[in-house]
Amino acid sequence: MSETTSTAPQAIAPKRSFHYFANPARFVRVADAVYPWCFYAALICLGVGFYTALFVAPADYQQGETVRIMYVHVPAAWMAMFIYANMALASASLLIWRHPLAGAFAKAAAPIGAAFTFLALFTGAFWGKPMWGAWWVWDARLTSVLILFFIYLGHIALVDAFDNPDRGQKAAAVLCLVGAVNLPIIKFSVDWWNTLHQPASITKLGTPSIHSSMLWPLLIMAIGYMLFFACLAIIRTKSELLAAKQRSLSLRALHAGGGD
Amino acid sequence: MQAIQDYLAMGGYAAFVWPCFAATLIVMIGLYVASKQRLTKLQSEVAALEALDSPRQARRRSSSEETR
Numbered sequence: 001m002s003e004t005t006s007t008a009p010q011a012i013a014p015k016r017s018f019h020y021f022a023n024p025a026r027f028v029r030v031a032d033a034v035y036p037w038c039f040y041a042a043l044i045c046l047g048v049g050f051y052t053a054l055f056v057a058p059a060d061y062q063q064g065e066t067v068r069i070m071y072v073h074v075p076a077a078w079m080a081m082f083i084y085a086n087m088a089l090a091s092a093s094l095l096i097w098r099h100p101l102a103g104a105f106a107k108a109a110a111p112i113g114a115a116f117t118f119l120a121l122f123t124g125a126f127w128g129k130p131m132w133g134a135w136w137v138w139d140a141r142l143t144s145v146l147i148l149f150f151i152y153l154g155h156i157a158l159v160d161a162f163d164n165p166d167r168g169q170k171a172a173a174v175l176c177l178v179g180a181v182n183l184p185i186i187k188f189s190v191d192w193w194n195t196l197h198q199p200a201s202i203t204k205l206g207t208p209s210i211h212s213s214m215l216w217p218l219l220i221m222a223i224g225y226m227l228f229f230a231c232l233a234i235i236r237t238k239s240e241l242l243a244a245k246q247r248s249l250s251l252r253a254l255h256a257g258g259g260d
Numbered sequence: 261m262q263a264i265q266d267y268l269a270m271g272g273y274a275a276f277v278w279p280c281f282a283a284t285l286i287v288m289i290g291l292y293v294a295s296k297q298r299l300t301k302l303q304s305e306v307a308a309l310e311a312l313d314s315p316r317q318a319r320r321r322s323s324s325e326e327t328r
Contacts, residue, residue, distance in 0.1 A: 054281070065271040072284040115287050123280040130276050228288065235295045242302040249309040 022099040024241050031234045038230045045224030052217035060214075069127040071218055075225040077120035080148060081183055083113035083229060087155070088180040091173035100244070101237070103169035106176060107159050108236030112229060114152035120145060132196055140189035141197035144182060151179040165244070 020026070053071035060067035087106045094102040124142065125135045136142065155172050162168035190199040201210045210218075270277040 050281075059271065064273060066273045066276055068270070068277050069280045072280050076284070112291065115291050119284055119287055122283050126276045126280045130273055228292075232291060232295055235292075235299050239295070239299045239302050242299070242306050246302060246306050246309060249306065249313055253309065253312060 019097065019099070022093070022097070022101050024101050024104070027101050028238060028241065031238065035231065035234050038227050038234070042224055042227035042231055045220055045227060049217060049221035049224045053221060057217045058211075058213055063131060066127060066130050067214070069123055070214070071221050073120060073123040073127055074218060075222040076116045076123060077145070078222060079225050079229060080113060080117040080120050080145065081186060082226070083109050083116065084148065084152075084176075084180070084183060087113065087176050088183075091176040094169060094173045095177070101241075103166070103173065104240035104244070105233065105237050106155075106173060107169060108240050109233055110152055110155045110159070110172075112232050112236070114149065114156060116225075116229075117145065117149040117152055121149060137196050139195040139197050140193035141186065141195070144186045144189050148179075148182055148186060151175070151182065155179075165247070 049071065053068055057068065057071070059065050087109050090102040090106040090109070093099050094106065121142075124145075128137070129135050155175055158175055159168045159172040162171065190197055268274060
């Protein structure tokens, strides 16, 4: 009977397919091997990134020292979208293949995405005030990122709103997929609506319109943010898997308590 | 000394630059510490539950071997 009460079913995956790594036990093995490399690489990249952003990178001829805000603002905004895209992919594979790992990952990633979205909005306000003269404007880019932040909060609330954690993960997965329509709106908002926020400087193919003395600290910072997210995602996904195991073990103890 | 003060002044934008870096560090370190603490707590709780559960599993395993 213990098998039927388990709330953490193993993924039923054919061998030698891309579902191979959706097995939670296998994930934990690989994640534990990768984690130390991620952690120290993140530490080095963020150390170098913060140092160059604050001491090495030049001040901008127009924006002066406020351009240093770019090194924490732009990577945070990239991560806000990157993490959401990851969650949308995980949500799709949770709904299609019912991989429990995908649900654990989506639940683990949402607070990280919300934190980076908050940082993008916060640093954006502190950059907008001196450069635009306003903490906030209802510009298309700013508004769509604010909506992204609310979707993250909705995901965090919805995933815990059900007595059955699997049902919560599925409801949150539907929300995540519906909310994914916001990602292209954020990306192209600066091109579709000609409002205050500037268009992308980095992703113009071939020639980024930013000097290399500013570009490389920004890229190191972005790599550091990415590695930091990988570390946090590993820690938090492991926690979600353990929480599911804890639920099934305590259920079993409860059921076995009387008759054993 | 003057150089340090000039640096900290951030060309008159200290009130905007430093809060951004402070908020970034606080949020990132806070998130890391909270996540790590939850993992450690869950690991010890699950280990305790497994220790509670293991005699039962051992008995079940031996009984299934007997029936074989």
